[in-house]
Amino acid sequence: MKTPKNTAAAFNQFDEGLNLDPAERKAAQRRHRQVTECLIAVGLAVTTFIQGSFARKTMLKPLKDVDLVIVLPESLAAQLRRPGGAAHAIALVRQAISDAFPDAQFDVHDTPAHALQVIFPDLEFTFDLVPAFADPAGTEDVFIADRENDTWERSNTRTLNGVISERNQATDQRFVHQVRMVKSFKKDHPVLDETCGLLWESPAYGAITTKMAHSEAVASTLEHAAQALTGAVYDPTGADDLTAEWTTQEREAYVAAVRTAAHRAAEALRLDADDDHDGAIELWHSILGDPFPDVPPQSATAAWENLAGGGITSDGRAVRSPRANQPVRPARSWRSR
């Protein structure tokens, strides 16, 4: 990884490294189309749409799974919206896919409650096929199969897709990139890694409302999250509290971790504003981990130079800016004899 010349360049490198492989994305889109055509042809679907982070474009690479919602024809409702119907719907989809893709394997790694997991031998990622019925009331909600609880559960996944898409447009297409950066932070963090990915889209949604520089957007999200995580955190549609199952101890640990990161991010912004790019990049590297570029270690000579009246960062780098975590007031040593 080449050394970036400033913080903005470092974030651009970081962003490029988080993008999904374009070939994988195309392969996923092609298989989505083929599955849709197959299911419509046998009368098992009126339409399909993708959901989840792949649909919202907030997924980190590598592409692991694609969630595909299969909207069943209303004519099947009488047959399937009754006891045993959810599992039967999944079985019908399995049969149709098996006929069209004889090499496909089903529910190998997992048996999700809401989906049929499909492994296509020519793809590195799985497809989760989610049978659903459209809302008879005409809203954009769907009712998705739940074979575990033998029911059809209301889902506003299309609303969520739309909300994120709108925010992405309002931020000049930057929002989803910045969400990926925050998710990468979470993924590389020893404490926060266990939290769900969608959780991090909420503070990003709360903090990033207009076009912002990447560094500013990530710092704002962390600052927002440090406060938000102390209470209920709803998904961007406002439907579900994504922290409802946290224990008090978990919440305290997550908040402490985010506060530390937010404090450092604010420090990095100050250094960047003072053109102390190496100090800022080193701080961002410590916050965002190895996916973020780093700078060469500081020499002792450079450290001495900066200690004449600059500051010391949270990482212990001597910088010219006195707005680092620890200002270093210049002083002349002296003794009386």
Place this chain on the structure above:
Amino acid sequence: MALPLNAVLADPSEAAWHLLHGGAVFGVEQAVGRRGLKGAAVLDLTLRPLPAFEREGYPVERVRIVIHADHRVHAYPQGGRDRRFKHRNPWPQGDLCLQYAHDDPALRVAARRWSRAPCHPGPPSSDGGGGMASQRPGPFEDAPHGPAAGQPHPVTSPRTRKEAKRWAR
């Protein structure tokens, strides 16, 4: 966050906790606070060098900081009896001379607020002791040793003047 000297004097243990866990000072590995004689506060700190100096072989240092009730502050390197120091007052004082008392306030560590450690955890003698530290380049300027003849020692280097201006208060 800065910690007022009076707060350190009132509760040295709390001040030590603040230094160890507050994140305001880099490299504080251990910190113990206790009351000393005549209302003084005593802080024993173990300080890790900055990474740039650590890579050069500078060691972890222990220092005792004594804050008197009248706010005089003295810093004593621990375990350095056999080492040569350029800026350490001779025995029996033995404390580091970290600043020139007659300098402009911009060139002195604030007297009333202290949490930014008065000596940063730098090399064995960021006070300018012998060996590696004496080879440090550039901008630092020492006040000549010994009492000045009548007038305060003037600032001589452009960099120090620039810093004094930048830190003017």
